[in-house]
Amino acid sequence: MIGTSTVEYIFIRSCTLFLHNIAPVSLLYCVLLLHPMPAALYINRLPLPIEAWLVAEAAFFAIFFLPYRWHLQRSAIHPILPPREERAKLFERCNATVRDPEKYLSKWFLGAKEEHIKRENVKEFFRWAFLNTGQTNNEDEEEIEGYVKTMEKLLGRNIPLGKGSARSIRTVTDPATSEPLRHDGDLIWTELPTxxxxxxxxxxxxxxxxxxxxxxxxxxxxxxxxxxxxxxxxxxxxxxxxxxxxxxxxxxxxxxxxxxxxxxxxxxxxx
Structure with a gap:
């Protein structure tokens, strides 16, 4: 079992650094082989087994890993938004059930303290909750600002400007497809399979x-x-x-x- 000494820590960090850089180094090596370089940058060919390994790593990194990472990070496809009037009614219905606004807001931000929940955090949460987006859109800012002001009335205080360290609860999505997460074929948040x-x-x-x-x-x-x-x-x-x-x-x-x-x-x- 690996201990906690300085030498062992350096060993683990070195291994991590090596593994993280295999693909970029492999890609750089392939570029140097294929592209004509000045004599000063000429490199000697590595043994064939090592060269074959580096080429395979570079091919996997460029052909599979990068496109797949882009695919995983793309925005989720959300259902069509209801009209603004319906969103406002939903917001009012949610507020009507709130007995302790401070606790309500904190719970949606994973128990974060008041000083860590600022105006931009609340706006970001409302964009996700009522607009199904994490992107800022000038056309929707008036609506979001109205929700924030209503929340301030519930709290009985102003929400500080800026963005704090708090993170709000979000819907669970499958990272492979960006679709809502399912369990045994049922939607987690809709059909409640568990x-x-x-x-x-x-x-x-x-x-x-x-x-x-x-x-x-x-x-x-x-x-x-x-x-x-x-x-x-x-x-x-x-x-x-x-x-x-x-x-x-x-x-x-x-x-x-x-x-x-x-x-x-x-x-x-x-x-």
């Missing part, structure tokens, strides 16, 4: 009858139970009513060992 077992893990790994439950764990379990109860009542496609039986058992028994139900168990059953 929702079922995530739900099971979230609620099944918590025992409300345990004696060492923290306040944060109780609040998290209560919020999750409330969410799934409301989700069940709101849609016929999401039925988690079987979990209610488990909640009733936690609250009213029968239990494996004689015990008294905790407050959180009874509260969850009432939800």
């Amino acid at each position: 929702f079922g077992y995530t739900f099971t893990d979230e609620l099944g790994n918590f025992n409300p009858l345990a004696s060492n439950i923290t306040n944060d764990e109780s609040r998290r379990w209560e919020n999750a139970t409330t969410f799934f109860a409301q989700l069940t009542s709101a849609s016929a496609n999401t039925d988690f009513s079987l979990w209610a039986l488990t909640a009733f058992q936690y609250a009213f028994g029968p239990w494996e060992t004689p015990t008294s139900p905790s407050g959180i168990a009874v509260q969850a059953a009432c939800l």
Whole structure:
């Protein structure tokens, strides 16, 4: 196993530098071989096996790697944008559900602190959320600026000018195709293919009858139970009513060992 000494660090960095520069050096060597050079720049031919390896590296780098990297970095293809009026209504609907604007904004920026979230960060986030783009367009600046001002009213403060170090949550895309990421053929953010077992893990790994439950764990379990109860009542496609039986058992028994139900168990059953 590699240690942490200075010599070993230098060795690892040297290996990394060597591997990173194989392709550029190979390409440069091929250019020098093919292009007439002044006598001062003339180079001796390397042994045939090494030369063949360098040519192969250069060919792979130029023919496959560079085009494929360009392909991966191209902009994603997004659906047609709804009209501005509909985008504004969506923005208002989102704001209507916000109880704690500071926490809301921070969560969208991965828990970043207030001083790290500046005006350009918020604009960048709104462009992605409502315009499906990361590019600045003068035609849309008035709309984005309006969203920022509305957010400032919610926050009760001005958002500082400039751009901070915060990064917002973005949609998950497949780097190979730039298409929305799928799991077993289903869209991650639309069809929620992992929702079922995530739900099971979230609620099944918590025992409300345990004696060492923290306040944060109780609040998290209560919020999750409330969410799934409301989700069940709101849609016929999401039925988690079987979990209610488990909640009733936690609250009213029968239990494996004689015990008294905790407050959180009874509260969850009432939800």
